[in-house]
Amino acid sequence: MRGAPRRCARAGTAFVRAGARETRPYLGDSTCLRRMDQMARGPHPLLRLDPPGRPVDRTTGVRLTGAGARMLAGQADQIALNGIDRWIGGVHLQGHRVPWRWDDGTETISSLPQAAPPD
Numbered sequence: 001m002r003g004a005p006r007r008c009a010r011a012g013t014a015f016v017r018a019g020a021r022e023t024r025p026y027l028g029d030s031t032c033l034r035r036m037d038q039m040a041r042g043p044h045p046l047l048r049l050d051p052p053g054r055p056v057d058r059t060t061g062v063r064l065t066g067a068g069a070r071m072l073a074g075q076a077d078q079i080a081l082n083g084i085d086r087w088i089g090g091v092h093l094q095g096h097r098v099p100w101r102w103d104d105g106t107e108t109i110s111s112l113p114q115a116a117p118p119d
Contacts (some may be wrong), residue, residue: 011036012058015088023107029058036062046071 018081019025037056040048046068048087050061071077083096103110 009062010058011056011060011062033057033060036060039068039078044076044081046078046082061091085096 011033013028014032015027016027018032018085019027026089027032033056040049040056040062044067045065048064048065049100050051050063054060056062064072067081068078071078071081079093079098080096084093084098085095086093097110100109101112102108
């Protein structure tokens with residue numbers, strides 16, 4: 001996501017930018033392009049694609065939506081906005097209230113603070 005510009009660029013350029021941020025390069029181009037496609041869907045898309053409505057390839061134009069910019073600024077949460085239904089490392093992450101996130105700073109999975117129950 002941090003590889004996606006606020007203005008329109010190509011998905012291939014966003015992939016290269018995202019890869020440059022990785023401490024230990026792992027993300028492959030097909031996985032990255034598939035994730036960009038997923039980020040352009042849902043009730044609150046994080047990316048806008050040009051042209052819309054077809055699978056993302058290296059030449060697809062991508063840019064952040066307002067929701068995407070808020071998510072990058074730490075003002076919104078992708079999973080709370082759009083939910084998740086994905087298996088990672090034998091764990092099924094599902095729904096809008098998944099308490100686990102990847103922490104780039106520590107390179108570990110961390111638990112979100114628990115919200116106080118309503119009175």
